[in-house]
Amino acid sequence: MISPRDLEAREATLRQARALREQRRVAEALAMLDYLYTEYPRFSRLHQERGHCLVAQGDGAGAIVALREAVRLNPALPASWDMLEQLHRLAGDLAEAGVAAQRLAALKQLPPPIVMAQSLLADGDLEPAEAVLTDHLRETGETVGALRLLARIRLERGALADAEALLAAILDEAPDYREARFDYAMVLLQGQKHLLARRQAERLLVDAPDSRDLLKLYGAACLGLGDFEPVIDLYARLLAGPCESADEIADLRLWRANALKAMGRGAEAIADYRAALSVRPDHGVAWFSLANLKTHRFTDDDVVRMRAAEARPGLADMDRVYLRFALGKACEDQGDHATSWAFYARGNALRRASSRYRQDVAERCAERLKQTLTADVFTQRQGWGLDDPAPIFVVGLPRSGSTLIEQILASHSQVEGTHELTEIGRYAGELCGCDPDCGLPVRPEALLDLTAGEARALGDRFLQETRAYRRLGRAFFIDKMPNNFWHIGLIHLILPRATILDVRREPMACGFSNFKQLFGTTHQEFTYSLEDIGGYYRIYRDLMRHWDTVLPGRVLRVRYEDVVEDLEAATRRMLAHGGLAFEPSCLNFHQTRRGIRTPSAEQVRQPIGREGLEQWKRYEPWLAPLRAALGDAMTETA
Numbered sequence: 307m308i309s310p311r312d313l314e315a316r317e318a319t320l321r322q323a324r325a326l327r328e329q330r331r332v333a334e335a336l337a338m339l340d341y342l343y344t345e346y347p348r349f350s351r352l353h354q355e356r357g358h359c360l361v362a363q364g365d366g367a368g369a370i371v372a373l374r375e376a377v378r379l380n381p382a383l384p385a386s387w388d389m390l391e392q393l394h395r396l397a398g399d400l401a402e403a404g405v406a407a408q409r410l411a412a413l414k415q416l417p418p419p420i421v422m423a424q425s426l427l428a429d430g431d432l433e434p435a436e437a438v439l440t441d442h443l444r445e446t447g448e449t450v451g452a453l454r455l456l457a458r459i460r461l462e463r464g465a466l467a468d469a470e471a472l473l474a475a476i477l478d479e480a481p482d483y484r485e486a487r488f489d490y491a492m493v494l495l496q497g498q499k500h501l502l503a504r505r506q507a508e509r510l511l512v513d514a515p516d517s518r519d520l521l522k523l524y525g526a527a528c529l530g531l532g533d534f535e536p537v538i539d540l541y542a543r544l545l546a547g548p549c550e551s552a553d554e555i556a557d558l559r560l561w562r563a564n565a566l567k568a569m570g571r572g573a574e575a576i577a578d579y580r581a582a583l584s585v586r587p588d589h590g591v592a593w594f595s596l597a598n599l600k601t602h603r604f605t606d607d608d609v610v611r612m613r614a615a616e617a618r619p620g621l622a623d624m625d626r627v628y629l630r631f632a633l634g635k636a637c638e639d640q641g642d643h644a645t646s647w648a649f650y651a652r653g654n655a656l657r658r659a660s661s662r663y664r665q666d667v668a669e670r671c672a673e674r675l676k677q678t679l680t681a682d683v684f685t686q687r688q689g690w691g692l693d694d695p696a697p698i699f700v701v702g703l704p705r706s707g708s709t710l711i712e713q714i715l716a717s718h719s720q721v722e723g724t725h726e727l728t729e730i731g732r733y734a735g736e737l738c739g740c741d742p743d744c745g746l747p748v749r750p751e752a753l754l755d756l757t758a759g760e761a762r763a764l765g766d767r768f769l770q771e772t773r774a775y776r777r778l779g780r781a782f783f784i785d786k787m788p789n790n791f792w793h794i795g796l797i798h799l800i801l802p803r804a805t806i807l808d809v810r811r812e813p814m815a816c817g818f819s820n821f822k823q824l825f826g827t828t829h830q831e832f833t834y835s836l837e838d839i840g841g842y843y844r845i846y847r848d849l850m851r852h853w854d855t856v857l858p859g860r861v862l863r864v865r866y867e868d869v870v871e872d873l874e875a876a877t878r879r880m881l882a883h884g885g886l887a888f889e890p891s892c893l894n895f896h897q898t899r900r901g902i903r904t905p906s907a908e909q910v911r912q913p914i915g916r917e918g919l920e921q922w923k924r925y926e927p928w929l930a931p932l933r934a935a936l937g938d939a940m941t942e943t944a
Contacts, residue, residue, distance in 0.1 A: 313431060316346055323355055332362050344619050350380030350429055357389055366393050377409070380428035382421050384413050417442065423455060432463045450476045454486045461493060464742070469493050484510060491523055498728040500530030501774040518544060525561065531774055532725050534565040541565070556586040563595065576602060588615035590628030594824060597635035604636040612636065627657050631824040638822075643924050650822050651928070657824070658834035662743040665841045668832070671746040671792070672849045678750045679795040681856040687799060690758045692765030695803040697772075698784045698884055699730075701791040702809040703846055704830050705819035707866035710895075711809050712786045714869075714877055715884075717891045717898040724775035726787040729768055733800075734793050744831075746792060753796060765800035782884065791846060794853045798860060805884040808850055811866040813843055813939050817932045818922035840935020847939050870919060 319342050326335035336359050342352045353376035360369035370393050376386045387410040394403035413421050419442035426435035436459045443452055453476050461469035473490040476483060491506035504527035511520050521544060525537040541562035549555045563578035576599070582592040593612055596602050604612075615621065616629040630653030637646035698715065700708045716723030731745070737756070738747035756764075776783050782805075790797065797804060811819075817840060820833040832842040853861055862883040869876040877892045891898070922929065933940065 310433070316342070316349065320349075320352060320355060323352075324358075327355070327359050327362060330362075332359050335359050347620050347622065348379055348430075350376045350383060350386075350425075353379065354383055354386045357386065361389065361393075366396060369393055370397070380425055381409065382413060382424035382428060384410055384421065387413065417446070420452060420455065423459070427455070427459055427462065430462075432459055435459050436463070450480045450483055450486065454483075454489060457486075457489060457493075461489075461496070466493065466497050470497060484513075488519070488523070491527075495523070495526055495530065498530065498732070500527045501771075503527040504531065518547070522561075529561070529565060529568075532568075533777075534568045538562060538565045538569070552585040556582040556589050556592065559585075560589070560592050560595065563592075567595075567599065572599065572601070575599070587611060588618060588621060588625060588629075590615070590622075590625030590632070593632040594628035597632040598824075603639050604632075609633070609636050609640075623656060623660070627653050627824065630656070631822070634822060638924075647925055647928050653824065654821060654834045661831040661834050663831035663834075663838060664743050665832075665838055667741050667744045668746060668842060668845050671741070671744070671748075671750075672845050675747070675750045675792070675795065675849065676852045678754065679852075679856065683754065684795075684798065684856055687758070687761070689802075690761045691798070691800045691802045692762050692769065693803055694765070694769060694801065695805070695885065696769065696782050697801055697804040698782055699790055699794075699797060699804055699806045700784060700786040700788075700809060701794070701806065701861075702788050703811070703816055703820065703843065704788050704825065704833070705823055706788070706809045706811040706816050707864075707869065708786050708788055708809045710866070710869065711807060711864060711880070712784050713895045713898060714873075714892050715784055715880065717895045718782075718881065718886060718889050719891070720781045720886060722776055722778045722780040722783045724772065724783050724785060727772055727775065727785040728787065729771050730785070730787065730790050730793050730797060733764060733768070734796055737796075750795075753799065756799065761800050768801065782886070791850060791853075794857070794861065798857055806861045807880060807883070808861050808863045809866060810863055812919070813840075813936050814929065814932065815919065815922045817843060817936065818925055818929060821932070836929065836932040837935045840932050840937070840939075843936055844939050867919060 319338060323335045323338040323342070326332070326338065336356065339352050339356050339359070342349065346352065353372050357369045357373040357376065360366075360372055370390065373386045373390050373393070376383055377390070387406045391403050391406035391410060394400070394406060419438050423435045423439040423442070426432075426438065436456070439452065439456055439459065443456070453472055457469045457472035457476070460472065470490070470493045473486055473493060476486045477490060480486065487506055487510055491503045491510070494500075494503035494506065504524060507520055507524040507527055511517065511524060514520055521540060525540050528534070528537045528540075541558050545555065545558050545562070549558070559578045559582035563575040563582070566572075566575035566578060576596065579592050579596050582589055586592070593608075593615075596604070612629055612633050616626055616633060621629075630649045634646045634649035634653060637643075637649060640646075698721065700711050700715075702708055712723045715721050734740075734747050735745070738749045738752045740746065741748050772783070772785070791808065794806060797806065817836070820830070820839050821836060823833065825833060832838045850861070850863075862880065864876065864880060873893055878888050881888055881892070
C-alpha cells in the first residue's frame with residue numbers, strides 16, 4: 307500500500323510529465339516518466355502517458371508497447387484501450403484492434419465509478435478507490451459485483467476479516483458466483499485457513515479441472531497444509547502445459563522447488579531454483595531461496611550475476627531485498643564478513659522501511675498481559691479447558707533452535723511434527739482484537755470474560771482445526787509457532803494438559819541469526835533492526851519470567867546450547883516433561899523423513915553440529931547496537 311505522501315508525489319510527477327507533453331516538450335516528459343518508472347515500475351498510468359508521448363513523436367509501434375504494458379497492469383484504462391484500437395487499425399492489425407474495441411466496450415457498460423475504483427485499485431491507490439466505491443454504493447445500492455470489488459480493496463488494505471466477511475455474504479446470496487468464490491479462497495489462503503481454502507478450490511475445480519489458476523490455488527493450499535508430495539507433480543504438470551510468460555515459469559519452478567526442499571530432495575530443489583533463474587535472472591526470491599538452503603554454496607559467477615541484478619535500476623524493492631540477503635550469505639561463505647555485513651545491513655534497512663513493527667506497541671502488550679493474567683486468575687480457573695495432552699507447543703524466538711527441537715521430538719514414534727500453526731494467534735485475535743501494526747492482542751482483559759464452557763470449546767476447536775495437519779495418526783503433535791510465547795496464558799486456559807517448551811538461545815547468537823534471516827513478507831518484522839531485535843528479546847525474556855511466576859513449572863526451558871552439548875540428556879528431559887518414554891530414534895533425528903518448511907530444513911537433516919554457537923562472533927565489530935539493546939539479558943543464566 308502506497309503512503310499518502312508517496313501517492314501525492316507520484317501523482318505530482320505524472321502531472322508534470324503530462325504538462326510537459328501538452329507544451330510539446332515531449333523529450334523532457336519522457337525523461338520524467340523514466341525517472342518515475344525507477345520508483346514505480348508497476349504504475350499503469352505512467353505507461354499510458356508514455357504511450358501518449360510516443361504517439362506525439364510519431365512512434366506508433368513504441369506507443370503500442372507502452373499501452374499494452376499499461377493495460378496489462380491495469381485493464382480498467384479506457385483511454386489506453388481506445389488508443390490501442392486506433393493504433394492497431396492504423397497498423398492494419400484488425401484482430402488486435404477488435405480485441406481492444408471489445409475491452410473498451412465492456413468498460414463503457416460499467417458505471418464510471420466502478421471503472422474508476424478498479425483502476426485506482428490496480429495502481430495501489432486504495433484509499434481513494436474505497437472512497438469512490440462506497441460513495442457509489444451509497445447512491446445506487448449494493449450489487450454483488452460492487453461488493454466483490456470492495457472486498458478486494460479491503461483485502462489490499464489489510465482488512466482481511468472484512469474481506470472474508472464480505473465475500474462470504476456474497477456467496478450466501480450468489481453461490482454460483484465463481485469469481486467471488488475464487489477471491490474467497492484466496493482470502494482464506496491469506497488468512498492461513500488452508501483446509502477451507504483447499505475445499506473452495508476443490509469445489510471450483512469440479513467444473514474447471516484444467517484451470518491453471520485453480521490448480522495453483524489448490525497447490526498453495528496443499529503447501530500450507532504441509533501436503534508437499536502431491537504439489538510436486540502438480541507443478542510439473544503445469545510446467546508441461548502452455549505457460550503464459552517467463553514469470554509464470556519462474557514462479558512454478560520456485561514453488562515446486564520449495565516443495566522439494568521441504569521433502570528433503572535438495573538436489574532437485576536446487577535444479578528447479580536454477581531453472582527459475584534461467585528464465586528470470588533477477589528473480590530475487592529464487593536467489594534467496596538458494597541461500598536459504600543454508601548448505602548451498604554460490605559460485606563466483608553466481609555472485610557476479612547477483613551483484614548485477616541487485617544494482618539494476620527499476621528492480622522491485624522485494625527483489626532487491628532478497629538479493630541483498632542472498633549476497634550477504636554468499637559473501638559470508640567466502641569469508642568476506644565486512645561485505646557480507648554490508649549486504650545484510652542494506653537488506654534489513656530496505657525491508658524495515660516498509661515494516662509496521664513498533665517496539666512501544668509490543669512493550670505495552672506485554673505489560674497488559676502481565677497485569678491481566680495473574681496467578682489468582684489461573685488459580686480461580688483451575689480445571690478449565692480441554693483435558694487432552696496431545697498438543698506440544700514449542701515457543702521462543704525465531705532462530706532459537708525450535709526446528710531442531712521439533713525434529714528431535716517428531717522422531718519419536720508417538721509424536722508428529724505439524725510445523726508453525728496459526729490457530730492460537732487467530733483465537734487470541736478473535737477474543738482480544740489485533741493491533742494493526744504488530745498483530746498483538748489489544749485487549750487481553752477480554753480473556754477474563756471466557757467461561758469454563760467457552761474455554762473447553764476453544765480447546766476442542768483447536769484439536770478439530772489442526773486435525774488436517776495430523777496425517778500420521780500419532781497421539782501427540784507439535785505446534786512450533788514461536789510467537790505463541792505471547793499466548794501461553796490462553797493456551798493454559800484452553801489446553802491445561804498441553805506440553806509447553808521454551809527454546810532459549812544465547813542472546814547475541816539468536817539476535818544475529820534473526821538479523822541475517824529474511825522472513826516472510828509480514829512475519830517477524832522486529833528482525834530488521836538490531837535495536838528492535840534486542841528490545842524484543844528483552845520483552846520475550848520478561849514475559850517468560852511472568853509465565854514462570856504465575857504458572858510455576860508449566861513451561862520447560864530448553865537451552866539450545868545444552869542440546870548441542872549433551873543431546874541425549876536434553877532429549878530425555880524434554881520427553882519426560884511431556885510424559886513420553888525415551889526412544890533412541892530421537893537421537894538420530896537427522897534420519898527422520900518428514901516435510902519441513904522452516905529455514906533450518908536442510909540443517910536439521912544433518913547430525914548436530916557446533917558451528918552455530920560461535921558464528922555471530924565473526925560479525926562482532928558491527929553488533930554493538932544489539933549488545934546495548936539486550937542490556938541485562940546478556941548476563942542471564944537461565
